[in-house]
Amino acid sequence: MSARTPSDQAVARHGWPQALIAVLAGLIAMGVVAALGLWAAGATDLPDNAFPRVVAATVVTAVGGTVEMSGDAGGLAESAAGLTVIPLSVTLAGALVTAAAFLRPLRHRAVTGARELAGWAGRVALLWLLALLGLALTARQDFTIALGDDTLSDLGELFGVSPKVGFRTDVPATLFFGLLWLAGVMILALLVSRGAPLPPRLLRFQESVRPAAYAMVVLLLACVALGVVIGLVVAVARGHARETLAVILLGLPNLVWLALTIGLGATWEGRVDGPFGLPMPHVLDEVLRGKETATLNLGTLADYDGRVWWLVAVDAVLVLAAAFVMAARSPRRMRAWQHAVHLGVALVLTVLMICLVGRISAHYGLSVLGIGDLGGDLGGELLLEPQVWGALGFAVLWGLVGGFLGGLLAQGVRRRVGR
Numbered sequence: 001m002s003a004r005t006p007s008d009q010a011v012a013r014h015g016w017p018q019a020l021i022a023v024l025a026g027l028i029a030m031g032v033v034a035a036l037g038l039w040a041a042g043a044t045d046l047p048d049n050a051f052p053r054v055v056a057a058t059v060v061t062a063v064g065g066t067v068e069m070s071g072d073a074g075g076l077a078e079s080a081a082g083l084t085v086i087p088l089s090v091t092l093a094g095a096l097v098t099a100a101a102f103l104r105p106l107r108h109r110a111v112t113g114a115r116e117l118a119g120w121a122g123r124v125a126l127l128w129l130l131a132l133l134g135l136a137l138t139a140r141q142d143f144t145i146a147l148g149d150d151t152l153s154d155l156g157e158l159f160g161v162s163p164k165v166g167f168r169t170d171v172p173a174t175l176f177f178g179l180l181w182l183a184g185v186m187i188l189a190l191l192v193s194r195g196a197p198l199p200p201r202l203l204r205f206q207e208s209v210r211p212a213a214y215a216m217v218v219l220l221l222a223c224v225a226l227g228v229v230i231g232l233v234v235a236v237a238r239g240h241a242r243e244t245l246a247v248i249l250l251g252l253p254n255l256v257w258l259a260l261t262i263g264l265g266a267t268w269e270g271r272v273d274g275p276f277g278l279p280m281p282h283v284l285d286e287v288l289r290g291k292e293t294a295t296l297n298l299g300t301l302a303d304y305d306g307r308v309w310w311l312v313a314v315d316a317v318l319v320l321a322a323a324f325v326m327a328a329r330s331p332r333r334m335r336a337w338q339h340a341v342h343l344g345v346a347l348v349l350t351v352l353m354i355c356l357v358g359r360i361s362a363h364y365g366l367s368v369l370g371i372g373d374l375g376g377d378l379g380g381e382l383l384l385e386p387q388v389w390g391a392l393g394f395a396v397l398w399g400l401v402g403g404f405l406g407g408l409l410a411q412g413v414r415r416r417v418g419r
Helices: 006-012 016-040 051-062 088-106 114-138 150-159 171-192 200-238 241-264 282-288 298-302 306-328 336-357 388-418
Strands: 067-072 077-084 141-144 164-169 268-273 294-296 360-368 380-386
Touching: 016 051, 016 088, 016 114, 016 241, 051 067, 051 088, 051 114, 051 141, 051 164, 088 114, 088 171, 088 241, 114 164, 114 171, 171 200, 200 241, 200 306, 200 336, 241 268, 241 298, 241 306, 241 336, 241 388, 268 282, 282 294, 282 298, 294 298, 298 306, 306 336, 306 388, 336 388
Parallel strands: none
Antiparallel strands: 067 077, 067 164, 077 360, 141 164, 268 294, 268 380, 360 380
16 A cells, blocks of 8 residues: 555545535534524514524525515415525625635645645535535425404404415525535635635736735725624613624624725615614614615715714725735735726725625515505515616725725835835
8 A cells, every 4th residue: 555645645634524514614603693693683483483494594595595485365365575685794604614614624735736626625515505405495484474453353354364474495596506605705715815725827816816805805804893893882882782783693794885885985775665674773774764766875874964974984994904905915016006906906896796795675565355555564665776887986996096005005114114
């Protein structure tokens, strides 16, 4: 029996057991965060022991899976429901843990073969699909909605109305988008980490891509960290600790990354009607509620609260800090205009990602004899969508200016250190 070479030993370190650990670590992290967030939101009170299935559905949506809402009122009535939202706190937790577990067997190496890297990623992807399939089949439940109002209750008895709403997972779509999510996490992990090995053909791109990718991850995480601090301060000062914890554990990035784009100049459009609410400051709910289509940007928010303009100052500090981090990790031979281009491209891609994952759409309605929506607590709509091209245009401007200034600042610091 021949002795194993160092290369063979390196390959053995990321076999099937390590792939299983990577998949389970990511799913457990998401499950714990989702369960705690839903507990804080009061989901443990759901009937029919639905809490575990709701947790499974939350994890499914967190990785891009599709959960379809279904409605049935029976008899002469009908109900309709729909929900599209990504709990980005759960997504972020899973991405960080999965990326760390994916990179761990590859550390302490400068270069890896394309076949070896593809084999390791393929093992993780196959086990990930099997685990996601199990979650998708678990995430299904039906709920009966009580008609609390006396008049509505009488109508229910008269027409045999027993409104139900439930959710099911679209398994093929969930597996497809879940696999895309995993591929994105693994690719981004390789781009961000300095210690992650790359195939020889890709080494020439690491000097321009890795610093910019790392800077954008730092920017997004800094926004989340700032949001956590603000949320905890608000919880201590004003109470509502449990509700604040639910927002932090389920949708904090949804809020802070939205604020990041608005501070850059982006415009979002939306509407809030009925019992739905937004897990964000009251001023946003005031702007969006009760209008056909409301505009959400610095101008409209400033009409309600002038402190919104501080978002511009915070964004300026964050973008400049990210630009400095990028320039400091880049080769010294790079000029300021190159840093500007790199950050401009990176910030555009980052804002585009926020626009894609930050959309929210939810509605529910109940009608009898086809006559409209009964309204009250039995109907409502929540919509939030970005004006993508405008947001990307502002991202280009901020990226170019911030990257140029960050490059100059990094050069100045290097000169002083060199002296």
